[in-house]
Amino acid sequence: MVANKKIVLGVTGGIAAYKACALTSKLTQEGAEVKVIMTESATKFVTPLTFQALSRNPVYTDTFDEKDPLKIAHIDLADWADYIVIAPATANIIGKLANGIADDMLTTTILATKASIFIAPAMNVNMYEHPAVMKHLNTLKKWGYQFIEPNAGYLACGWTGKGRLEEPEIIINVLKEQEAQTKLFSDKKILVSAGPTREKIDPVRYLTNRSTGKMGFSIAEAAANFGAEVTLVAGPVEETLEHRHVKRIDIITAEEMYETMNEQFPLHDIVIMSAAVADYRPKTIHKEKMKKQSGDMKLEMERTKDVLLSLGEKKKEQFLVGFAAETNEPLVNGRKKLKRKNLDAIIVNDVSKQGAGFAGDTNIVTYINRKEQEEMIPLAMKKDIAKEILKRIHRDLKDETN
Template sequence: MVRDKNVLLCVTGGIAAYKACALTSKLTQQGSRVRVMMTKSAMQFVSPLTFQALSRNPVYTDTFEEREPEKIAHIDVADWADIVIIAPATANVIGRIANGIADDMVTTTLLATKAPIYIAPAMNVNMYEHPSVKENMKRLEQWGYHFIEPGAGYLACGWVGKGRLEEPETIIEVIDQHQQSSELLEGKKVLISAGPTKESVDPVRFFTNHSSGKMGFALAEEAANLGAEVTLVAGPVSLEITNKRVKRIDVVTAEEMYNVITDLFPSQDIVIKAAAVADYRPKNTYNEKMKKQTGDLTIEMERTKDILHSLGEKKEQQFLVGFAAETSSPIEYGIKKLENKNLDAIVINNVAAEGAGFGRDTNIVTYVNKNQEQKEVPIASKREIAKKIFTFINSDMKDES
């Protein structure tokens, strides 16, 4: 998948920069058009001339060196790139891009490019395990950057552990595999709901639930990364979508979510209802704040429309997936929901389990299709779980066709 692609290789200042020479050579041999960009620290380890000879292209080293007056170099190369690789990626450059710092040509170009960015870290094992480095990598991963984990072994500093730049062959293999998976949902329209709903009692009070929307947002981001045209219908949450391919529609109430999803449903290929929609709402609402009174208060509730059941009745070509957040007998109740609502699959999780549930960055789920084939996904980040779910969906859709 790197063949015939424009590859920008960003080399930063670590002893592993010598491996970037082999990576440049192998990319070129495989048919990639390679341009290399180096930080000042990288030039302390390898000369630009080496990369120029291997890539057969000039090497970028200085933001202010404009060889072609009609172009701004860092913007031109940012637009040119189909793929960006940072190898080796030091703790320093990871920290700078995670905090939006653009103080040299590499970091400036990384902010400007829209190409997928692959980061191959290389550093001392203690640096790699430092909380600040972990937090920076986590932030970048949430923004859609892709990490190629370092290998473990003897490091140049004398320590033994994780932190060694992965071998060039493995870096290319990982990128190839990811590029292939990025076309998994090419041409598909995907509709996802996420977050809670709010049902007002009066201007200052409402009923809601603990859903953070993180799972639904992870699904939306991953679907877009896999090539889909994505619409996300989001309840009131504080999350942001970073992938510009995702169209976001914000709603507040269960009724609003029902109306938006029902209107969009006929044109979709895959619909995933991950939102925790209120089952009940106050029967009567008040335009002014209710005053506190002596004694107890009773609020009469009425059923909201069952969005998933309604979609199951209307379903034609769509692959319809529900979520079941349970606290006891999750598989049993999840399968009942799968059958009663005419779903193609359901994602079941026990929100009481450690590492799962609302508001967390991780989850533990069981995917069950309409043939009741169960696939367990152990604790992982919600982005990783989203990727697994779409792999399962794609497999089931192929079996049906």
């Protein structure tokens, strides 16, 4: 699964650098093309000549050592790579990347690449558990870096605990799994809605909700990384997403969401409605700013169109997924919504739980399919929750065709 893949292996200055030699050899045996970048500290543990012999490619150690005058080496490597793997990754390199520091060949290459990046930490257990390192790891996870967690055991420093570089075979298996996932939806077009809507009251006021679109954007990004062509219909949010397989359509109101989703619906195979669409809007939109008055004010509301219900009524071959953000009897209400709106699956989350709901980077959800099979996906980053949701959709689609 990694045959013919172009892999940049970043080796940093830790005793576990010797394992990177085995990793280089095994990747090459699997048919991958490997180019190694070493930090200056890494060369104190293993010589560049070792990696040159194992990879059969030049080894890069100096940003300013331009081997080909027609190319800028770190940009050329950044564009060339399918994957970048940093193994071992020291606390130093993790801190640099989390703070955008690019002061050597490895860090400049990583900041310039669009390739998937895998980080395999290796360090003393106390260093690994230090708040600064944990903060940097979490920052990089939010940015989409993927981590191959270290093992626990006896460390070279004499301590026992988490900090041992994962074995080369495991690292390669992670890359193989990633490669397999990129093909999960290679033949599918996926429509995703995200964020809130805004319902205008007057020129300066509107009604909305707390949705930030993070969950929907995470789903859109994961779907694209899994090989799908994605259309993302986004309400007014600050989230950004740049991906060559994601087309973004911005809307503001519930009516615009209704029109856009219904227009795009027949063009897609899978539709995931994660947007928090307003159920009501002001019956009258004032052309001028409403002036403050003494006493209370009453705002008359009217029902908006039910986007998800309309899609369920029109559904033919599409796999339709809804979201249910609940605070009371979430699973009961989720199952009712699944049937009432003719869905193939629903994602239920209790937004009253700590770590779940709007604005945060984490979530806790339950996936329920049309057979009413329930699977709880525990607390995790929304990017990871998105992947788990898509894997279950892929499984259910596969079951339908078998």
